[in-house]
Amino acid sequence: MSDQLIYASEVFLNGLMAGVLYALVALGFVLIFKASGIFNFAQGVMALFAAMTLVGIQNGQVPFAHLINAIFGTKIHHFGWHVHSVVAILLTVVVMILLAWMVQRFIFKHLVGQEPIILFMATIGLAYLLEGVADLMWGSEIKKLDVCLAEGTCLPQGINLAIDEATFNLFGYGFFIDNLDITATIIAILLVTALVIFSQYTKQGRAMRAVADDHQAALSVGVSLNYIWILVWSVAGFVALVAGIMWGAKSGVQFSLSLIALKALPVLMLGGFTSIPGAIVGGLIIGVGEKLFEFFMSSGDLAGALFGFTMNATENWFAYVLALIFLVFRPQGLFGEKIIERV
Amino acid sequence: MLDQTEGYTTADGRKIGGVVMEMKNITLRFGGVEAIKDISFDIREGEIRAIIGPNGAGKSSMLNVISGFYIPQEGQVFYKGAPRPQMKPFEVARQGIARTFQNIALFEGMTVLDNVMTGRLTHMKTGLWGQAIWKGKAEAEETANREVAEKIIDFLEIQAIRKTPVARLPYGLKKRVELARALAAEPSLLLLDEPMAGMNVEEKEDMSRFILDVNDEFGTTIALIEHDMGVVMDLSDRVVVMDYGKKIGDGTPDDVRNNQDVIDAYLGVSHD
Secondary structure, three states: OOHHHHHHHHHHHHHHHHHHHHHHHHHHHHHHHHHHOOOOOOHHHHHHHHHHHHHHHHOOEOOOHHHHHHHHOOOOOEOOOOOOHHHHHHHHHHHHHHHHHHHHHHHHHHHOOOOHHHHHHHHHHHHHHHHHHHHHHHOOOOEOOOOOOOOOOOOOOOHHHHHHHHHHHHHOOOOOOOHHHHHHHHHHHHHHHHHHHHHHHOHHHHHHHHHHHOHHHHHHOOOOHHHHHHHHHHHHHHHHHHHHHHHHHHHOEOHHHHHHHHHHHHHHHHHOOOOHHHHHHHHHHHHHHHHHHHHHHHOHHHHHHHHOOOOOOHHHOHHHHHHHHHHHHOOOOOOOOOOOOOO | OOOOOOOEEOOOOOEEOOEEEEEEEEEEEEOOEEEEEEEEEEEEOOOEEEEEOOOOOOHHHHHHHHOOOOOOOEEEEEEOOEEOOOOOHHHHHHOOEEEOOOOOOOOOOOEHHHHHHHOOHHHOOOOHHHHHHOOHHHHHHHHHHHHHHHHHHHHOOOHHHOOOEHHHOOHHHHHHHHHHHHHHOOOOEEEEEOOOOOOOHHHHHHHHHHHHHHHHHHOOEEEEEEOOHHHHHHHOOEEEEEEOOEEEEEEOHHHHHOOHHHHHHHHOOOOO
16 A cells, blocks of 8 residues: 555544544534524534533532622632542533523523524524623633543553554554544444434434424424423533533633534534434544545645645635535535425 | 213214313404304214314314414313313323324324324333333333334225335325324324315225224214315214304204305305
């Protein structure tokens, strides 16, 4: 095998793993959009909020510490304990369910039957509100999140070295794959499997699919829309937590995390707004495409020989250009429902 | 109090039981428009009750009041002898009232079998974890629900399309699948909103036969809306006739057929 091809396959693998992270964010969008027709701009902020809550609980931070100190003149910051990661995750899940309930109860319950653009604007409001609440609750400093959530849940350190060695023996060139990316991929596979089991084999899952398909018909078979919407926002909150953990572990828990929502947009345009497999495949295509394109364009041997110039930092715009091309030629995405206009 | 016991015997010898549902002085307004004006009637156990009337008479509104989609401004709905508090449509469905829609509301992305199984949702009681791990009670429940669904699929002769996504079916079959989903709930009262609308003669005959068979085989109480007089007269035991939101006739098909108001409403009368 030629050297270029081997490098390319390493880049391909890394692209797949990066794509998993994009897919995780897009998944949260699709879940809510399918069930309620709401394009949830706040999905990225939800990931941020979840990650901050997780770190805050883990470190025993006092929520709203600055606010409390400012009002009562106290000087509390930490409870002085450290919460076990598994317990912290469970508590964060509870917080996300509570958030789902509040979002439905105080915002979207009052907006039933409104135009999609109004629902969309409401989610923009929600995004900023949630960002403010997150700041007030846990503070704005960058926090470190350890992906080894507890003893024993961590992947053995040697795994990327083992891959390195195995590929070295095979190709004479060792692949480098980040440990974190492998963890993220495994967790994403587990998450998607769990979601599929939930939606295919449980009563709630069946009701969820029913609501996604036809509201009126769902009501007529005894499904409470309000309950299903809270459920969907909870599931999206859980997906946001997983995405938040992965991204947070990669780049630290900081406010720029909320911008990953923008990265999910091209994924959605590729995969279609209503398709869960679409979100996954779309994420992988963007991840791989972005990395491979960068690889080819920055390599003097290839791009230089073909075009006479090279480009760097194509990662910043590649996904959006690809999405634009899709918007022109296949606006419903790869897996989206066909848009048929009857006159 | 409502008379729960007294029934009657139909011309073909079927025994009709007590009152399942009673509408008392129902008035429904949309803004200034009165869609239903002070209407009272009852539906008895085991009967096929039709609500007929020209277009815009308020038939569908009446069905939507029964199924909880509309809330009347005045009047009281009695269900199984007790006054029914204000309810959401899904709560009405859980009480055992199933319905179909005039413009078909099926889950287009699901298969026929899945659609019929959603009709069983009100009969699924096991908790989330029990279902997820697929053990014991949950498994037995799923099997039982599946049996009911399959029985209804057989009964309505749609076995051949069990695994077909609904979106691919022709109109007439969709109507039948919708009936199957409503029946899967084993309802105490089945509401059919224009079950024969848009069908050709052959399909209408099929649907009539199924409605009669369902009533006969499962003893299901059925209330249906239709504006095709001929079909209704052959099918139903008692008929309510509406015109401009008012009740202008109520009785056996023969009574109604000879009622002057009904004849006027359908054939038109000169107002001079």
